[in-house]
């Protein structure tokens with residue numbers, strides 16, 4: 001396999017799919033030399049098959065807003081790969097959603113899910129519906145209209161959607177209600193991230209952020225450091241940033257910045273628990289601005305138009321969107337003394353930023369390893385649904401802990417360089433890719 005040959009072909013076929021091409025290139029460059037030691041992969045054209053989604057559903061979603069006006073959005077479900085389990089991955093509702101974003105996220109999800117040690121294939125879906133400023137009734141009508149199209153293509157052993165940016169417990173509730181009405185079955189295992197009284201799992205809302213902090217702890221312990229007393233910046237103020245901030249504080253770190261599309265909040269004394277709780281109110285207000293945070297808490301400051309990466313820190317955690325940290329941001333972080341960056345958002349850093357971090361040999365780990373705790377806990381939710389019982393928070397948290405430890409070990413195993421530096425990007429890509437590739441090989445040419 002030659003990365004450049006495969007990429008040239010994909011660039012010709014999908015010239016406008018920037019994020020998808022970026023994600024595929026990163027994985028192929030990491031795995032090329034390991035892959036080429038397996039002539040049986042080459043013969044079965046594993047990589048050529050693996051970079052293409054199994055299928056994509058693309059549909060129209062029409063709904064009526066509060067003024068009585070008819071609105072139409074685009075909806076998608078990309079079923080990327082089912083070599084190691086049924087399709088699994090979140091739904092993203094965001095105005096910038098397009099086929100490229102859906103494909104990149106489905107591709108990443110395939111390897112992330114493989115790293116979790118649980119039997120889940122990769123998928124992603126969503127819509128260009130913009131939840132900002134929408135009423136609760138509008139959100140409900142949109143979710144119902146979306147499920148009216150999707151329901152027949154998903155199922156507990158087929159494809160299991162969940163949340164992502166713009167989709168949380170409320171949206172999953174509205175979609176599950178509609179699914180149940182159409183299917184006429186109480187099939188809890190069809191969606192994850194459900195409410196606790198109807199099949200949800202304890203710790204699922206916190207899981208992405210908690211898992212990321214467990215991964216970070218392992219990274220730091222490996223080099224003789226600890227999370228405690230270090231300054232951390234996170235980006236965004238959504239579910240992922242919330243879970244990460246909550247666990248970071250519990251572990252004794254100082255969270256000194258959160259952000260929104262309007263700017264950054266600098267918190268020199270570090271976040272308190274009531275500040276973390278307030279992030280939920282801010283998100284629920286549906287306005288997608290972070291500025292009100294500084295009005296509420298003395299000693300914090302709103303700086304318009306700036307990102308979290310401009311605030312001095314030891315550790316930076318991307319927790320909002322893809323490519324939110326670019327080469328210039330990376331330079332600013334390094335100049336300010338930052339020595340560890342973890343992506344909690346999917347593909348949070350641009351290739352230029354990753355290059356800067358790796359050149360300077362600072363600790364850097366990619367989203368598909370760091371944020372896998374979210375989907376892993378979705379997998380635990382599916383297991384509880386299949387058993388028709390619920391585990392305690394301690395049991396779920398303990399399993400999440402073990403999964404993150406195992407993901408860290410896989411990264412170290414495949415990513416340790418001759419000089420001892422751990423290339424977590426390479427480690428995560430090789431571990432995830434090889435698992436899926438072997439499963440595809442064993443299942444024949446399909």
Ligand code: GLU
Pocket residue numbers: 088089090091160161162163164165192346371372374375376378
């Ligand atoms: N959207 C999350 C992710 O990117 C969670 C997916 C899931 O729970 O299925 O992994």
